Amino acid sequence: MMLKRRGFSILKENPTEYLLFPPDMDPEDIATFYEMMKKYSFRLFLRDVIKRRHTFGVEELVRYSTREWVERYMEELVGWGLAERVDGGRYRLKREQVFSFGDTLEWFVAMIMEREFGAHTLWGVRLGGVECGGDFDVIAGFEGRLLYVEVKSSPPGNIEEEGVVEFIKRIEALRPDVAIFLNDTRLRMKDKIVPFFEGYLEGRGLEVERLRGELFGIRDRLFITNSTPDIVSNLGFCLERYLRSGFWL
Numbered sequence: 001m002m003l004k005r006r007g008f009s010i011l012k013e014n015p016t017e018y019l020l021f022p023p024d025m026d027p028e029d030i031a032t033f034y035e036m037m038k039k040y041s042f043r044l045f046l047r048d049v050i051k052r053r054h055t056f057g058v059e060e061l062v063r064y065s066t067r068e069w070v071e072r073y074m075e076e077l078v079g080w081g082l083a084e085r086v087d088g089g090r091y092r093l094k095r096e097q098v099f100s101f102g103d104t105l106e107w108f109v110a111m112i113m114e115r116e117f118g119a120h121t122l123w124g125v126r127l128g129g130v131e132c133g134g135d136f137d138v139i140a141g142f143e144g145r146l147l148y149v150e151v152k153s154s155p156p157g158n159i160e161e162e163g164v165v166e167f168i169k170r171i172e173a174l175r176p177d178v179a180i181f182l183n184d185t186r187l188r189m190k191d192k193i194v195p196f197f198e199g200y201l202e203g204r205g206l207e208v209e210r211l212r213g214e215l216f217g218i219r220d221r222l223f224i225t226n227s228t229p230d231i232v233s234n235l236g237f238c239l240e241r242y243l244r245s246g247f248w249l
Helices: 027-037 040-051 067-080 102-115 161-174 193-201 231-244
Strands: 009-012 083-086 090-093 120-128 135-142 145-152 178-183 209-212 215-218 222-225
Touching (some): 102 120, 161 178, 178 231
Antiparallel strands (some): 120 135, 135 145
16 A cells, blocks of 8 residues: 555565475475575575576585585475485475576565564565566565665676666655665675765765665665675664654654
8 A cells, every 4th residue: 555655556566486485385384494594504505506406416505504504404495395306316496497596585585574573565576657667676664664675686796787776766766765775695885886876876965874894874764785794683773773863852
């Protein structure tokens, strides 16, 4: 209804086709999967699994975790029915249509907003009535406010200035109360991503301020962050900063 009152129609929401898990997965297993997704090493592991989805072995997945942890993660995937063993001690993903981690990461961020902060959420949203392109990764309603989160799973080196410009144009079209650009990486945001924002906002009287670590803010309404120390605490910091800004008297 918040979107409808702003003149938008929802053409698509909460798509499940490309999630790593099927929509009919046991709710308890989904809850466990959600908790596992809070681990950065598990998310990196899943990216590698999806990249090699047709056939892969444990030895190909040890770039970011020890063999012991990779074997534990694989046992979880097999136990949930998301992967299966094939000949030669190798594995394959069962949902063959999954080719990207992006949809699952968007779902995860939406679930954080819902489960940790009590927001009403949509992910993978396509809106009608948006001239600049109506694809929004996560939209949430909380305390009568509208939140928009852009979720990037690629490292900063693979994110181009055009992607940042399109994000800002979607903000200008949607007019949310608060917006967050979230890059799921432990790499620095100051080196490449922040300069994109500074370049676009130059001359508008808006300054990008470092708030903590690699988390930056613009007037406590627009935030830029990576996933250090973790996504949950960074999203919580942004919400708290926004809600505590301003002066009541």
